[in-house]
Amino acid sequence: xxxxxxxxxxxxxxxxxxxxxxxxxxxxxxxxxxxxxxxxxxxxxxxxxxxxxxxxxxxxxxxxxxxxxxxxxxxxxxxxxxxxxxxxxxxxxxxxxxxxxxxxxxxxxxxxxxxxxxxxxxxxxxxxxxxxxxxxxxxxxxxxxxxxxxxxxxxxxxxxxxxxxxxxxxxxxxxxxxxxxxxxxxxxxxxxxxxxxxxxxxxxxxxxxxxxxxxxxxxxxxxxxxxxxxxxxxxxxxxxxxxxxxxxxxxxxxxxxxxxxxxxxxxxxxxxxxxxxxxxxxxxxxxxxxxxxxxxxxxxxxxxxxxxxxxxxxxxxxxxxxxxxxxxxxxxxxxxxxxxxxxxxxxxxxxxxxxxxxxxxxxxxxxxxxxxxxxxxxxxxxxxxxxxxxxxxxxxxxxxxxxxxxxxxxxxxxxxxxxxxxxxxxx
Ligand SMILES: *Cc1c(COP(=O)(O)O)cnc(C)c1O
Numbered sequence: 001x002x003x004x005x006x007x008x009x010x011x012x013x014x015x016x017x018x019x020x021x022x023x024x025x026x027x028x029x030x031x032x033x034x035x036x037x038x039x040x041x042x043x044x045x046x047x048x049x050x051x052x053x054x055x056x057x058x059x060x061x062x063x064x065x066x067x068x069x070x071x072x073x074x075x076x077x078x079x080x081x082x083x084x085x086x087x088x089x090x091x092x093x094x095x096x097x098x099x100x101x102x103x104x105x106x107x108x109x110x111x112x113x114x115x116x117x118x119x120x121x122x123x124x125x126x127x128x129x130x131x132x133x134x135x136x137x138x139x140x141x142x143x144x145x146x147x148x149x150x151x152x153x154x155x156x157x158x159x160x161x162x163x164x165x166x167x168x169x170x171x172x173x174x175x176x177x178x179x180x181x182x183x184x185x186x187x188x189x190x191x192x193x194x195x196x197x198x199x200x201x202x203x204x205x206x207x208x209x210x211x212x213x214x215x216x217x218x219x220x221x222x223x224x225x226x227x228x229x230x231x232x233x234x235x236x237x238x239x240x241x242x243x244x245x246x247x248x249x250x251x252x253x254x255x256x257x258x259x260x261x262x263x264x265x266x267x268x269x270x271x272x273x274x275x276x277x278x279x280x281x282x283x284x285x286x287x288x289x290x291x292x293x294x295x296x297x298x299x300x301x302x303x304x305x306x307x308x309x310x311x312x313x314x315x316x317x318x319x320x321x322x323x324x325x326x327x328x329x330x331x332x333x334x335x336x337x338x339x340x341x342x343x344x345x346x347x348x349x350x351x352x353x354x355x356x357x358x359x360x361x362x363x364x365x366x367x368x369x370x371x372x373x374x375x376x377x378x379x380x381x382x383x384x385x386x387x388x389x390x391x392x393x394x395x396x397x398x399x400x401x402x403x404x405x406x407x408x409x410x411x412x413x414x415x416x417x418x419x420x421x422x423x424x425x426x427x
Contacts, residue, residue, distance in 0.1 A: 004340040011411035014337070020322055020330050020402060026051050027248075027404040030387065039386045039413050043401035044194075044222060044362045047248030049311075050318055056310035077313075080280070083254075083297075083304045089316030090256050093247075093324055094220070094239065095230035099295030100258050103243075103309060104276075107221055107255040110240035111141045111188070113299055114257060117271040118186060118215050118237050121149050125185040125214070129176060131168055132159035135194050138219055142188055158184065166196050166353050170204055181212035189216065191223030191239075195391060197354035197362035197399075199227055206234045221245060224256070226331070226360040228324045235260050246361065246401065247319075249312040254305060259296040268292045274301030322403060330402035331361050337407055338363055338400060341414040349421060353395070362399035364391075373424045380420035386413060 004010065015021055027048045030038040040048060063075035072080045086103035094101060105113065119128065126149070128142045143153040158180060160173050177184070187209050192199050202218060209216035218239040223229060225246030231239060239258040243249035268277065268290045275283060277298045279291040292298045319327070342350055342365070349369040354362065367374035374394035381388060381396070389397045400410050 004337055006341055006344050006411075006414070008408065008411055011337070011407040014333070014407035018330060018407070020326060021406065023318060023322055024404045024406060026318060029404075030385075033385045036385045039409050039416065041398040041400055041405065041409070041413060042387045042389055043248070043404075044197075044226075044245055044397060044399035045389050046244055046251060047225075047246055047315075047401065048404055049250065050248055050315050052317070053250065053311040053314045056314040057307060060307050060310050079306045082306045082309055082313075083300070085313045086254075086256070086309065086316060089313075089319055090258075093224055093229070093316075093319060094241075094256075094258055095228065095234075096232050096258050097261060099264065099297075100232060100261055102257050102296040102300060103254050103312060104257060104300045104304060105255055106252065107219070107240055107242040108137045108141055110255050110257045111138065111217070111219065112145070113272055113301070114217060114238040114240060114259070115141065115145050115186070115188075117259075117263075117299070118217060119145050119149075120270070121151065121185045125183060126151055127156045127158055127180060127184045129158045129160060129173070129184055129187040129189075129214075131189060131193065132161045133166075133193070133195055134188075134190070135219070135221070138188060138190075160189075162196075167198050167355055168193065168200065170201060170208065173205070174208060177208060177212040177214070181214065184212065184214045187214055187216040189218060191218050191220045191229065192226060192360050192362075194222050195353075195364065195395070195397075197222075197359060197364050197397070199223070199358045199360050201358075202229065202236070203234045206236045210235070220256075222360065222362070225319060225324075225327075226362075228328055231258050232261065235262070237263065243312050243315075247312065248315045248403070250308070252308070253312055254308050257296060257299060259299065264295055264298070266292065266298070268298060271299060272301065276300035276303050318403065327402045331400070332359075334400040334402060334405065334407065334410060335359050335361065335363055338398065338410050338413070341410065345414055345418065346421075350417075361401055362397055365396045365398060367394045367396070369421070371426050372421065376424040377417075377420045380423045381416060384416040384419060386416050386420075 063071045083103045087098045090101040091098045146156050215237045218236045220241035224241040242255045243253045277300045279293045351366050353364040378390045
């Protein structure tokens with residue numbers, strides 16, 4: 001690996017030799033403020049808007065205006081099959097077969113829809129395992145599923161705890177499986193932990209669940225568009241993700257779902273059903289007999305919000321052009337550079353929780369300098385037009401995104417961080 005240097009010129013030289021540098025211009029950045037450009041390191045929360053998104057949305061609006069209901073068949077990209085335009089990109093990014101993925105609903109809804117199929121408790125196996133720091137929505141989803149089936153989360157929810165360094169260790173999960181494996185129906189685990197940025201060994205988690213005879217679902221909210229995956233081979237039972245974080249598809253955009261091939265031959269009796277999960281060629285006969293569509297599309301309920309799908313299709317075209325492996329390579333360099341700057345310039349002031357050898361785009365920075373008002377540092381960063389995100393009590397999550405962040409952004413982040421610390425030092 002190149003030896004790094006803590007100068008602007010060095011950061012600029014990294015940008016000059018970056019084969020992906022052209023993608024930055026294809027995104028809209030927040031407006032300059034007080035003559036200062038925005039430093040956006042918040043793609044883990046809401047990705048920036050691809051400039052072509054407006055074309056894709058306008059196309060749908062125009063077709064609707066021109067064609068009315070005929071747009072289902074005659075739009076430039078017919079609405080009847082519009083959701084399929086996301087399947088190729090989803091399949092590439094998750095390492096799935098195209099028929100294993102579908103764009104539908106939103107993330108938490110998909111977790112529920114998929115748990116309706118894959119959380120099937122019985123007298124022997126009825127417990128669910130999550131990580132104890134799971135995103136609140138995932139926690140609510142699993143506890144409500146337990147309750148709806150008549151189980152008390154106090155008895156039936158098992159939490160995989162991180163260690164003192166805030167990281168998750170597979171041995172600890174294995175200990176849970178050794179002890180309770182035959183009572184556990186389902187594991188619902190993240191691909192990338194949202195708070196620490198730790199990338200979990202998804203292949204191993206799937207294997208551990210399989211060995212214990214448990215089902216496993218993955219929440220890929222922070223993994224999709226961030227790290228390459230091989231879902232088909234890893235073979236979780238199901239997975240779901242949102243598309244507004246690293247996938248840059250806009251606030252509340254339509255989410256994605258994966259169901260492994262081995263579950264794709266059901267007749268629809270073990271799932272929630274709606275008319276859009278019905279085989280398309282006979283759907284409009286409006287018969288009462290449910291004929292399952294092929295693939296994960298069978299889990300669709302409603303006809304999809306085409307306007308909300310349009311930015312996903314736009315954004316996925318950029319991922320296809322850039323390639324997830326090239327993006328990952330750049331991302332590893334970018335976070336290595338950020339870590340280098342932190343170690344060089346902020347020793348004793350800032351530490352990272354994120355494990356360096358299991359990192360994605362995000363580094364979670366902890367402000368450790370004594371007598372420094374951490375919240376004040378974050379506020380001062382915001383005042384300098386840095387967009388990152390804050391988690392109580394003292395963590396700043398910074399996620400350089402290889403599609404649109406430059407190495408100079410990372411350098412500039414360090415400059416503004418220094419100013420923000422200075423402004424908060426006790427005098
Ligand atoms: C972002 C995120 C969510 C958000 O859920 P929505 O249904 O999209 O509002 C849920 N879970 C995790 C782990 C997330 O990171």
